[in-house]
Amino acid sequence: MVRTRFAPSPTGFLHIGGARTALFAWAYARHRGGSFVLRIEDTDVERSTPEATQAILDGMRWLGLDADEGPYYQMQRMDRYREVIAKMLVEGSAYHCWCTKEELEAMRAGQEALGMKPRYDGRWRPEPGKALPAPPVGVNPVVRFRNPVGGGTAWNDLVKGPIAFDNTELDDLIIARSDGTPTYNFCVVVDDWDMRITHVIRGDDHVNNTPRQINILRALGAPVPEYGHLPMIHGPDGQKLSKRHGAVSVMQYDEDGYLPDAVVNYLARLGWSHGDDEVFSREQFVQWFDGRHISRSPSRFDFDKLRWLNGLYIKQMPDAELAGQLAARLSQAGVLPAAGDQESAGPDLAVVCGLLKERAQTLNELADLARMFFADHDPAAIGEAERDKHLTPAARAAVGGFAERLQALPANDWTAAGIAAALKETLAAHGLKMPQLAIPVRLLVFGSAQTPSVDAMLAATPRAWVLARLARWPESA
Numbered sequence: 001m002v003r004t005r006f007a008p009s010p011t012g013f014l015h016i017g018g019a020r021t022a023l024f025a026w027a028y029a030r031h032r033g034g035s036f037v038l039r040i041e042d043t044d045v046e047r048s049t050p051e052a053t054q055a056i057l058d059g060m061r062w063l064g065l066d067a068d069e070g071p072y073y074q075m076q077r078m079d080r081y082r083e084v085i086a087k088m089l090v091e092g093s094a095y096h097c098w099c100t101k102e103e104l105e106a107m108r109a110g111q112e113a114l115g116m117k118p119r120y121d122g123r124w125r126p127e128p129g130k131a132l133p134a135p136p137v138g139v140n141p142v143v144r145f146r147n148p149v150g151g152g153t154a155w156n157d158l159v160k161g162p163i164a165f166d167n168t169e170l171d172d173l174i175i176a177r178s179d180g181t182p183t184y185n186f187c188v189v190v191d192d193w194d195m196r197i198t199h200v201i202r203g204d205d206h207v208n209n210t211p212r213q214i215n216i217l218r219a220l221g222a223p224v225p226e227y228g229h230l231p232m233i234h235g236p237d238g239q240k241l242s243k244r245h246g247a248v249s250v251m252q253y254d255e256d257g258y259l260p261d262a263v264v265n266y267l268a269r270l271g272w273s274h275g276d277d278e279v280f281s282r283e284q285f286v287q288w289f290d291g292r293h294i295s296r297s298p299s300r301f302d303f304d305k306l307r308w309l310n311g312l313y314i315k316q317m318p319d320a321e322l323a324g325q326l327a328a329r330l331s332q333a334g335v336l337p338a339a340g341d342q343e344s345a346g347p348d349l350a351v352v353c354g355l356l357k358e359r360a361q362t363l364n365e366l367a368d369l370a371r372m373f374f375a376d377h378d379p380a381a382i383g384e385a386e387r388d389k390h391l392t393p394a395a396r397a398a399v400g401g402f403a404e405r406l407q408a409l410p411a412n413d414w415t416a417a418g419i420a421a422a423l424k425e426t427l428a429a430h431g432l433k434m435p436q437l438a439i440p441v442r443l444l445v446f447g448s449a450q451t452p453s454v455d456a457m458l459a460a461t462p463r464a465w466v467l468a469r470l471a472r473w474p475e476s477a
Contacts, residue, residue: 022060028289259313
Protein backbone atom coordinates (compact mmCIF):
# COMPACT_ATOMS: atom_id res chain seq x y z
CA MET A 1 0.00 0.00 0.00
CA VAL A 2 1.19 3.51 -0.82
CA ARG A 3 2.36 5.44 2.25
CA THR A 4 3.53 9.04 2.00
CA ARG A 5 4.63 11.47 4.69
CA PHE A 6 5.02 15.14 5.42
CA ALA A 7 7.88 15.79 7.84
CA PRO A 8 8.30 19.48 8.73
CA SER A 9 10.77 20.84 11.27
CA PRO A 10 9.07 22.98 13.96
CA THR A 11 11.62 25.76 13.72
CA GLY A 12 9.11 28.16 12.17
CA PHE A 13 5.60 28.39 10.78
CA LEU A 14 4.16 26.26 7.99
CA HIS A 15 4.88 28.39 4.93
CA ILE A 16 3.35 28.14 1.49
CA GLY A 17 6.12 25.95 0.05
CA GLY A 18 5.76 23.42 2.84
CA ALA A 19 2.00 23.50 2.44
CA ARG A 20 2.31 22.59 -1.25
CA THR A 21 4.63 19.70 -0.39
CA ALA A 22 2.15 18.46 2.20
CA LEU A 23 -0.71 18.83 -0.30
CA PHE A 24 1.03 16.81 -3.01
CA ALA A 25 2.02 14.03 -0.58
CA TRP A 26 -1.51 13.97 0.86
CA ALA A 27 -3.19 13.93 -2.55
CA TYR A 28 -0.92 11.17 -3.90
CA ALA A 29 -1.75 8.93 -0.94
CA ARG A 30 -5.46 9.67 -1.33
CA HIS A 31 -5.31 9.04 -5.11
CA ARG A 32 -3.68 5.66 -4.58
CA GLY A 33 -5.91 4.65 -1.68
CA GLY A 34 -2.97 4.74 0.70
CA SER A 35 -2.02 6.45 3.95
CA PHE A 36 -0.62 9.89 4.69
CA VAL A 37 1.67 10.21 7.72
CA LEU A 38 2.49 13.43 9.60
CA ARG A 39 5.88 13.47 11.31
CA ILE A 40 7.38 16.36 13.28
CA GLU A 41 11.18 16.39 12.92
CA ASP A 42 12.02 18.17 16.15
CA THR A 43 15.60 17.01 16.78
CA ASP A 44 16.90 20.58 16.39
CA VAL A 45 16.25 21.21 20.08
CA GLU A 46 17.69 24.73 20.11
CA ARG A 47 15.42 26.01 17.33
CA SER A 48 12.29 23.85 17.68
CA THR A 49 9.45 25.40 19.67
CA PRO A 50 6.01 24.26 20.83
CA GLU A 51 4.55 27.36 19.19
CA ALA A 52 5.98 26.38 15.80
CA THR A 53 4.69 22.84 16.23
CA GLN A 54 1.21 24.16 16.97
CA ALA A 55 1.42 26.51 13.98
CA ILE A 56 2.15 23.53 11.73
CA LEU A 57 -0.75 21.52 13.15
CA ASP A 58 -3.09 24.51 12.85
CA GLY A 59 -2.03 25.10 9.23
CA MET A 60 -2.58 21.47 8.27
CA ARG A 61 -5.99 21.48 9.95
CA TRP A 62 -7.03 24.72 8.25
CA LEU A 63 -6.02 23.39 4.83
CA GLY A 64 -7.96 20.19 5.49
CA LEU A 65 -4.90 17.95 5.03
CA ASP A 66 -5.89 15.25 7.48
CA ALA A 67 -3.24 12.70 8.39
CA ASP A 68 -4.03 9.00 8.69
CA GLU A 69 -1.24 8.57 11.23
CA GLY A 70 0.63 10.92 13.52
CA PRO A 71 1.81 13.36 14.35
CA TYR A 72 4.90 11.38 15.31
CA TYR A 73 7.71 13.24 17.07
CA GLN A 74 11.35 12.34 16.51
CA MET A 75 12.37 13.36 20.03
CA GLN A 76 10.11 10.57 21.30
CA ARG A 77 12.01 8.02 19.19
CA MET A 78 15.57 8.56 20.46
CA ASP A 79 15.85 5.07 21.95
CA ARG A 80 15.00 3.56 18.57
CA TYR A 81 17.66 5.60 16.77
CA ARG A 82 20.33 4.63 19.32
CA GLU A 83 19.32 0.99 19.01
CA VAL A 84 19.88 1.05 15.24
CA ILE A 85 23.19 2.90 15.58
CA ALA A 86 24.44 0.31 18.11
CA LYS A 87 23.53 -2.46 15.67
CA MET A 88 25.35 -0.72 12.83
CA LEU A 89 28.48 -0.33 14.96
CA VAL A 90 28.44 -4.05 15.68
CA GLU A 91 27.89 -4.96 12.02
CA GLY A 92 30.56 -2.55 10.78
CA SER A 93 28.33 -0.23 8.68
CA ALA A 94 29.16 2.57 11.13
CA TYR A 95 32.24 3.45 13.19
CA HIS A 96 33.49 5.88 15.81
CA CYS A 97 35.52 8.92 14.77
CA TRP A 98 37.58 10.87 17.32
CA CYS A 99 38.55 13.81 15.11
CA THR A 100 38.52 17.05 17.05
CA LYS A 101 36.99 20.23 15.75
CA GLU A 102 40.49 21.63 15.22
CA GLU A 103 41.54 18.59 13.19
CA LEU A 104 38.51 18.86 10.97
CA GLU A 105 39.13 22.57 10.38
CA ALA A 106 42.76 21.87 9.48
CA MET A 107 41.65 19.06 7.16
CA ARG A 108 39.23 21.40 5.39
CA ALA A 109 41.79 24.20 5.07
CA GLY A 110 44.40 21.86 3.57
CA GLN A 111 41.98 20.47 1.00
CA GLU A 112 40.76 23.90 -0.02
CA ALA A 113 44.37 25.07 -0.43
CA LEU A 114 44.87 22.25 -2.93
CA GLY A 115 41.65 23.15 -4.76
CA MET A 116 39.92 20.02 -3.50
CA LYS A 117 36.32 19.67 -2.35
CA PRO A 118 36.34 19.68 1.48
CA ARG A 119 35.41 16.27 2.86
CA TYR A 120 36.22 13.91 5.67
CA ASP A 121 39.35 11.95 4.75
CA GLY A 122 38.38 8.70 6.46
CA ARG A 123 41.25 8.68 8.95
CA TRP A 124 39.22 6.78 11.55
CA ARG A 125 37.47 4.53 9.04
CA PRO A 126 38.35 0.88 9.70
CA GLU A 127 39.83 -0.94 6.71
CA PRO A 128 41.47 -4.36 6.40
CA GLY A 129 45.14 -4.04 7.33
CA LYS A 130 44.78 -0.41 8.40
CA ALA A 131 46.22 0.53 11.78
CA LEU A 132 44.14 3.07 13.62
CA PRO A 133 45.63 5.38 16.25
CA ALA A 134 44.70 5.04 19.90
CA PRO A 135 41.55 7.02 20.74
CA PRO A 136 42.51 10.32 22.36
CA VAL A 137 41.74 10.76 26.02
CA GLY A 138 38.89 13.13 26.91
CA VAL A 139 37.36 13.26 23.40
CA ASN A 140 33.87 11.93 22.85
CA PRO A 141 33.64 10.36 19.39
CA VAL A 142 30.98 10.91 16.78
CA VAL A 143 29.52 8.00 14.83
CA ARG A 144 29.99 7.99 11.07
CA PHE A 145 28.24 5.92 8.43
CA ARG A 146 30.57 3.75 6.38
CA ASN A 147 29.55 4.95 2.93
CA PRO A 148 30.28 2.68 -0.07
CA VAL A 149 33.56 3.69 -1.74
CA GLY A 150 32.83 2.45 -5.24
CA GLY A 151 30.02 2.60 -7.75
CA GLY A 152 27.18 5.04 -7.63
CA THR A 153 23.75 5.69 -6.18
CA ALA A 154 20.90 6.33 -8.58
CA TRP A 155 17.13 6.55 -8.58
CA ASN A 156 14.39 7.44 -11.03
CA ASP A 157 12.92 10.57 -9.49
CA LEU A 158 9.16 10.89 -9.77
CA VAL A 159 9.56 14.52 -10.82
CA LYS A 160 13.06 15.01 -12.19
CA GLY A 161 13.63 11.64 -13.85
CA PRO A 162 16.90 9.66 -13.55
CA ILE A 163 19.40 11.08 -11.03
CA ALA A 164 22.78 9.54 -10.20
CA PHE A 165 25.63 10.31 -7.79
CA ASP A 166 29.12 8.84 -7.73
CA ASN A 167 29.75 7.39 -4.27
CA THR A 168 33.21 8.93 -4.25
CA GLU A 169 31.43 12.29 -3.96
CA LEU A 170 29.85 11.22 -0.67
CA ASP A 171 32.06 11.15 2.41
CA ASP A 172 31.27 9.25 5.60
CA LEU A 173 28.30 11.08 7.07
CA ILE A 174 28.05 11.73 10.81
CA ILE A 175 24.96 9.88 12.04
CA ALA A 176 25.40 10.59 15.76
CA ARG A 177 27.02 13.64 17.36
CA SER A 178 29.59 13.46 20.12
CA ASP A 179 26.85 13.88 22.72
CA GLY A 180 25.10 10.81 21.34
CA THR A 181 22.19 12.58 19.59
CA PRO A 182 21.44 11.24 16.11
CA THR A 183 21.54 13.55 13.11
CA TYR A 184 18.79 14.56 10.70
CA ASN A 185 19.73 12.35 7.74
CA PHE A 186 19.91 9.29 9.98
CA CYS A 187 16.64 9.91 11.83
CA VAL A 188 14.82 10.40 8.53
CA VAL A 189 16.05 7.04 7.27
CA VAL A 190 14.99 5.12 10.37
CA ASP A 191 11.62 6.88 10.43
CA ASP A 192 10.90 6.15 6.75
CA TRP A 193 11.88 2.52 7.34
CA ASP A 194 9.85 2.03 10.52
CA MET A 195 6.83 3.90 9.15
CA ARG A 196 6.92 1.87 5.91
CA ILE A 197 7.02 4.98 3.72
CA THR A 198 6.81 3.97 0.07
CA HIS A 199 6.93 7.41 -1.59
CA VAL A 200 8.87 10.45 -0.38
CA ILE A 201 7.60 13.69 -1.92
CA ARG A 202 9.61 16.72 -0.79
CA GLY A 203 11.38 19.86 -1.96
CA ASP A 204 14.33 19.63 -4.31
CA ASP A 205 16.59 21.17 -1.67
CA HIS A 206 16.76 17.57 -0.38
CA VAL A 207 18.15 16.05 -3.59
CA ASN A 208 21.70 15.97 -2.21
CA ASN A 209 20.49 14.18 0.93
CA THR A 210 18.83 11.41 -1.05
CA PRO A 211 21.89 9.34 -2.10
CA ARG A 212 23.15 9.37 1.50
CA GLN A 213 19.78 8.22 2.78
CA ILE A 214 19.50 5.52 0.11
CA ASN A 215 22.93 4.14 1.05
CA ILE A 216 22.02 4.02 4.75
CA LEU A 217 18.75 2.25 3.93
CA ARG A 218 20.62 -0.33 1.88
CA ALA A 219 23.12 -0.86 4.67
CA LEU A 220 20.22 -1.54 7.02
CA GLY A 221 18.63 -3.97 4.59
CA ALA A 222 15.57 -1.70 4.44
CA PRO A 223 13.39 -1.11 1.37
CA VAL A 224 14.14 2.10 -0.54
CA PRO A 225 11.14 4.38 -1.15
CA GLU A 226 10.47 6.12 -4.42
CA TYR A 227 11.51 9.77 -4.33
CA GLY A 228 9.99 12.82 -5.95
CA HIS A 229 11.62 16.22 -5.50
CA LEU A 230 9.45 19.29 -6.12
CA PRO A 231 11.06 22.44 -7.57
CA MET A 232 11.10 25.52 -5.41
CA ILE A 233 8.44 28.24 -5.46
CA HIS A 234 9.69 31.65 -6.54
CA GLY A 235 8.25 35.09 -6.03
CA PRO A 236 6.83 37.16 -8.89
CA ASP A 237 10.33 38.52 -9.57
CA GLY A 238 11.76 35.03 -10.12
CA GLN A 239 13.72 35.04 -6.87
CA LYS A 240 13.29 32.49 -4.09
CA LEU A 241 10.01 33.09 -2.29
CA SER A 242 10.71 35.05 0.88
CA LYS A 243 8.89 37.09 3.50
CA ARG A 244 9.06 40.16 1.30
CA HIS A 245 7.02 38.24 -1.30
CA GLY A 246 4.49 37.17 1.30
CA ALA A 247 6.03 33.84 2.31
CA VAL A 248 4.24 34.03 5.63
CA SER A 249 2.52 31.46 7.78
CA VAL A 250 -0.31 29.57 6.11
CA MET A 251 -2.52 30.84 8.93
CA GLN A 252 -1.79 34.40 7.82
CA TYR A 253 -3.81 33.63 4.69
CA ASP A 254 -6.71 32.75 6.97
CA GLU A 255 -6.29 36.05 8.81
CA ASP A 256 -6.14 37.88 5.48
CA GLY A 257 -9.50 36.47 4.44
CA TYR A 258 -8.62 33.61 2.12
CA LEU A 259 -10.66 30.41 1.98
CA PRO A 260 -8.78 27.13 2.51
CA ASP A 261 -10.36 25.53 -0.57
CA ALA A 262 -9.16 28.43 -2.71
CA VAL A 263 -5.62 28.17 -1.30
CA VAL A 264 -5.59 24.41 -1.88
CA ASN A 265 -6.82 24.90 -5.46
CA TYR A 266 -4.13 27.51 -6.08
CA LEU A 267 -1.33 25.43 -4.55
CA ALA A 268 -2.40 22.41 -6.61
CA ARG A 269 -1.84 24.41 -9.80
CA LEU A 270 1.51 25.70 -8.57
CA GLY A 271 3.79 23.35 -10.49
CA TRP A 272 1.18 20.79 -11.59
CA SER A 273 -1.45 20.79 -14.29
CA HIS A 274 -4.43 18.83 -15.53
CA GLY A 275 -4.89 20.11 -19.03
CA ASP A 276 -6.24 23.64 -18.94
CA ASP A 277 -8.27 23.16 -15.76
CA GLU A 278 -7.78 26.10 -13.41
CA VAL A 279 -10.68 25.79 -10.95
CA PHE A 280 -11.46 22.42 -9.37
CA SER A 281 -12.41 20.87 -6.05
CA ARG A 282 -10.00 19.00 -3.83
CA GLU A 283 -11.96 15.83 -4.70
CA GLN A 284 -11.20 16.38 -8.38
CA PHE A 285 -7.56 17.09 -7.54
CA VAL A 286 -7.25 13.80 -5.66
CA GLN A 287 -8.88 11.98 -8.58
CA TRP A 288 -6.42 13.50 -11.07
CA PHE A 289 -3.18 13.61 -9.07
CA ASP A 290 -1.29 10.47 -10.09
CA GLY A 291 2.20 11.92 -9.64
CA ARG A 292 2.59 12.89 -13.28
CA HIS A 293 2.45 16.31 -14.91
CA ILE A 294 4.52 17.94 -12.16
CA SER A 295 6.72 20.66 -13.60
CA ARG A 296 10.50 20.26 -13.31
CA SER A 297 10.92 24.05 -13.26
CA PRO A 298 10.33 26.42 -10.33
CA SER A 299 6.87 27.93 -10.06
CA ARG A 300 6.07 31.61 -9.58
CA PHE A 301 3.67 32.68 -6.89
CA ASP A 302 1.11 35.04 -8.40
CA PHE A 303 -0.78 36.90 -5.67
CA ASP A 304 -3.20 38.51 -8.13
CA LYS A 305 -4.21 35.08 -9.39
CA LEU A 306 -4.71 33.81 -5.85
CA ARG A 307 -6.93 36.81 -5.08
CA TRP A 308 -8.93 36.23 -8.26
CA LEU A 309 -9.38 32.56 -7.43
CA ASN A 310 -10.37 33.35 -3.85
CA GLY A 311 -12.94 35.83 -5.12
CA LEU A 312 -14.36 33.13 -7.37
CA TYR A 313 -14.70 30.75 -4.43
CA ILE A 314 -16.44 33.47 -2.42
CA LYS A 315 -18.92 34.05 -5.25
CA GLN A 316 -19.61 30.31 -5.55
CA MET A 317 -20.05 29.70 -1.82
CA PRO A 318 -23.67 29.37 -0.63
CA ASP A 319 -24.77 32.56 1.10
CA ALA A 320 -25.62 30.83 4.39
CA GLU A 321 -22.19 29.17 4.56
CA LEU A 322 -20.48 32.43 3.66
CA ALA A 323 -22.47 34.19 6.39
CA GLY A 324 -20.93 31.84 8.96
CA GLN A 325 -17.45 32.84 7.79
CA LEU A 326 -18.38 36.51 7.83
CA ALA A 327 -20.02 36.50 11.27
CA ALA A 328 -16.80 35.52 13.00
CA ARG A 329 -14.90 38.39 11.42
CA LEU A 330 -17.60 40.98 12.12
CA SER A 331 -17.95 39.81 15.72
CA GLN A 332 -14.21 39.95 16.24
CA ALA A 333 -14.19 43.50 14.90
CA GLY A 334 -16.99 44.47 17.27
CA VAL A 335 -19.43 45.14 14.43
CA LEU A 336 -21.92 42.47 15.50
CA PRO A 337 -23.36 42.13 19.01
CA ALA A 338 -22.23 39.24 21.20
CA ALA A 339 -23.30 35.80 20.08
CA GLY A 340 -26.28 35.72 22.44
CA ASP A 341 -27.73 38.89 20.89
CA GLN A 342 -27.01 38.06 17.29
CA GLU A 343 -30.59 37.12 16.40
CA SER A 344 -31.69 40.71 17.09
CA ALA A 345 -28.70 42.28 15.36
CA GLY A 346 -30.62 43.32 12.30
CA PRO A 347 -29.79 42.40 8.70
CA ASP A 348 -29.67 38.73 7.77
CA LEU A 349 -25.99 38.03 7.06
CA ALA A 350 -26.83 35.49 4.38
CA VAL A 351 -28.80 38.15 2.49
CA VAL A 352 -25.99 40.65 3.04
CA CYS A 353 -23.49 38.15 1.61
CA GLY A 354 -25.69 37.56 -1.42
CA LEU A 355 -25.78 41.29 -2.13
CA LEU A 356 -22.09 42.02 -1.62
CA LYS A 357 -20.04 38.93 -2.48
CA GLU A 358 -19.67 39.83 -6.15
CA ARG A 359 -17.61 42.86 -5.03
CA ALA A 360 -15.12 41.09 -2.75
CA GLN A 361 -12.06 38.93 -3.35
CA THR A 362 -11.34 38.16 0.31
CA LEU A 363 -13.46 37.64 3.40
CA ASN A 364 -11.87 40.73 4.91
CA GLU A 365 -13.01 42.83 1.95
CA LEU A 366 -16.48 41.34 2.30
CA ALA A 367 -16.51 42.17 6.01
CA ASP A 368 -15.46 45.75 5.28
CA LEU A 369 -18.31 46.08 2.80
CA ALA A 370 -20.80 44.52 5.21
CA ARG A 371 -20.03 47.16 7.84
CA MET A 372 -22.23 49.61 5.92
CA PHE A 373 -25.31 47.64 7.02
CA PHE A 374 -24.42 47.71 10.70
CA ALA A 375 -22.49 50.94 11.24
CA ASP A 376 -24.28 53.94 12.72
CA HIS A 377 -23.18 56.34 9.99
CA ASP A 378 -22.52 59.95 10.94
CA PRO A 379 -23.99 62.21 8.20
CA ALA A 380 -21.37 64.83 9.08
CA ALA A 381 -18.73 62.43 7.79
CA ILE A 382 -20.07 62.63 4.25
CA GLY A 383 -17.53 64.49 2.15
CA GLU A 384 -18.19 68.11 1.25
CA ALA A 385 -18.08 67.41 -2.51
CA GLU A 386 -20.67 64.63 -2.20
CA ARG A 387 -22.89 66.76 0.04
CA ASP A 388 -22.84 69.64 -2.44
CA LYS A 389 -23.48 67.38 -5.40
CA HIS A 390 -26.07 64.95 -4.05
CA LEU A 391 -27.61 66.29 -0.83
CA THR A 392 -29.42 69.21 -2.45
CA PRO A 393 -32.64 70.89 -1.24
CA ALA A 394 -34.56 68.99 -3.93
CA ALA A 395 -33.02 65.73 -2.77
CA ARG A 396 -33.91 66.53 0.84
CA ALA A 397 -37.54 67.00 -0.03
CA ALA A 398 -37.56 63.77 -2.05
CA VAL A 399 -35.88 61.81 0.74
CA GLY A 400 -38.54 63.07 3.15
CA GLY A 401 -41.29 61.97 0.80
CA PHE A 402 -39.62 58.60 0.27
CA ALA A 403 -39.34 58.08 4.03
CA GLU A 404 -43.06 58.73 4.42
CA ARG A 405 -43.88 56.11 1.79
CA LEU A 406 -41.51 53.60 3.48
CA GLN A 407 -43.18 54.27 6.81
CA ALA A 408 -46.55 53.50 5.27
CA LEU A 409 -45.51 50.21 3.66
CA PRO A 410 -47.26 47.15 5.13
CA ALA A 411 -44.89 44.82 6.94
CA ASN A 412 -45.15 42.17 4.23
CA ASP A 413 -44.25 44.78 1.60
CA TRP A 414 -40.83 45.50 3.15
CA THR A 415 -39.28 43.81 0.13
CA ALA A 416 -37.15 44.92 -2.79
CA ALA A 417 -40.30 45.07 -4.95
CA GLY A 418 -42.25 47.10 -2.40
CA ILE A 419 -39.37 49.54 -1.86
CA ALA A 420 -38.80 49.84 -5.63
CA ALA A 421 -42.45 50.86 -6.03
CA ALA A 422 -42.02 53.51 -3.31
CA LEU A 423 -38.92 54.81 -5.10
CA LYS A 424 -40.76 55.16 -8.40
CA GLU A 425 -43.69 56.95 -6.76
CA THR A 426 -41.32 59.39 -5.07
CA LEU A 427 -39.39 60.10 -8.28
CA ALA A 428 -42.65 60.78 -10.15
CA ALA A 429 -43.94 63.04 -7.38
CA HIS A 430 -40.75 65.16 -7.32
CA GLY A 431 -39.83 65.03 -10.99
CA LEU A 432 -36.41 63.46 -10.36
CA LYS A 433 -34.33 60.71 -12.01
CA MET A 434 -33.25 57.61 -10.09
CA PRO A 435 -29.67 58.74 -9.25
CA GLN A 436 -30.99 62.01 -7.78
CA LEU A 437 -32.80 60.03 -5.09
CA ALA A 438 -30.93 56.73 -4.92
CA ILE A 439 -27.51 58.28 -4.24
CA PRO A 440 -28.69 60.51 -1.35
CA VAL A 441 -30.45 57.49 0.14
CA ARG A 442 -27.28 55.39 -0.17
CA LEU A 443 -25.18 58.12 1.46
CA LEU A 444 -27.56 58.57 4.40
CA VAL A 445 -28.33 54.89 5.06
CA PHE A 446 -25.06 53.19 4.09
CA GLY A 447 -22.46 55.97 4.07
CA SER A 448 -21.48 55.22 0.47
CA ALA A 449 -22.62 56.50 -2.90
CA GLN A 450 -21.84 53.11 -4.48
CA THR A 451 -23.79 50.02 -3.43
CA PRO A 452 -25.68 47.21 -5.11
CA SER A 453 -29.32 47.84 -6.03
CA VAL A 454 -30.66 50.32 -3.48
CA ASP A 455 -34.07 48.63 -3.17
CA ALA A 456 -32.45 45.26 -2.34
CA MET A 457 -30.04 46.93 0.09
CA LEU A 458 -32.86 48.68 1.94
CA ALA A 459 -34.99 45.53 2.00
CA ALA A 460 -32.14 43.72 3.78
CA THR A 461 -31.99 46.43 6.46
CA PRO A 462 -34.51 46.77 9.31
CA ARG A 463 -37.09 49.46 8.53
CA ALA A 464 -36.44 51.27 11.83
CA TRP A 465 -32.74 51.57 10.99
CA VAL A 466 -33.50 52.91 7.50
CA LEU A 467 -35.99 55.52 8.70
CA ALA A 468 -33.71 56.69 11.51
CA ARG A 469 -30.80 57.20 9.12
CA LEU A 470 -32.91 58.93 6.47
CA ALA A 471 -34.07 61.44 9.10
CA ARG A 472 -30.53 62.61 9.90
CA TRP A 473 -29.65 65.25 7.33
CA PRO A 474 -26.17 66.86 7.54
CA GLU A 475 -26.51 70.40 8.90
CA SER A 476 -24.22 71.84 6.23
CA ALA A 477 -26.17 70.29 3.37
